[in-house]
Amino acid sequence: MCDYSLDFVASRPAKVGDKLVTTRFPNSLTRGFAAIGEPNVAVCLLPGTEVAFENEVKYEPSMKHGNFGKKLAQFRQINIGRPMVHHDALEFPDGETVLLTRLCEGQHATVLQLPASPRPVKAAEEQKCDSFVR
Numbered sequence: 001m002c003d004y005s006l007d008f009v010a011s012r013p014a015k016v017g018d019k020l021v022t023t024r025f026p027n028s029l030t031r032g033f034a035a036i037g038e039p040n041v042a043v044c045l046l047p048g049t050e051v052a053f054e055n056e057v058k059y060e061p062s063m064k065h066g067n068f069g070k071k072l073a074q075f076r077q078i079n080i081g082r083p084m085v086h087h088d089a090l091e092f093p094d095g096e097t098v099l100l101t102r103l104c105e106g107q108h109a110t111v112l113q114l115p116a117s118p119r120p121v122k123a124a125e126e127q128k129c130d131s132f133v134r
Helices: 121-132
Strands: 011-013 019-024 031-035 038-044 050-053 072-077 088-091 097-099 108-113
Touching: 019 038
Parallel strands: 011 038
Antiparallel strands: 019 031, 019 108, 031 038, 050 072, 050 108, 072 088, 088 097
């Protein structure tokens, strides 16, 4: 998913193996992921998507730059009940969470894994029924 503030930015869903870069999009104050070679297209991640950064993640906690010393993260959406605030975030293995819009620009990451999608109940029931017909 892409944050509400990217509603007017071209976007596409993430794919396994996508090479991403953190960027600030034109006509937006929001930072997010773009694919290498597609700087004006937001790459939208689903909650649970795993990404690996090329180097330690750097972010802006306030007026100074900081980093987590971490390279792996899962995409999450936080503060869902609060409209008109940023929801897109990364959660690191130790539970630390940082909003995507706080990431410093120009960091490279790769999509490692998309979240598993549950099988539709109807399809599971049909498969169960088919297994009895022999």
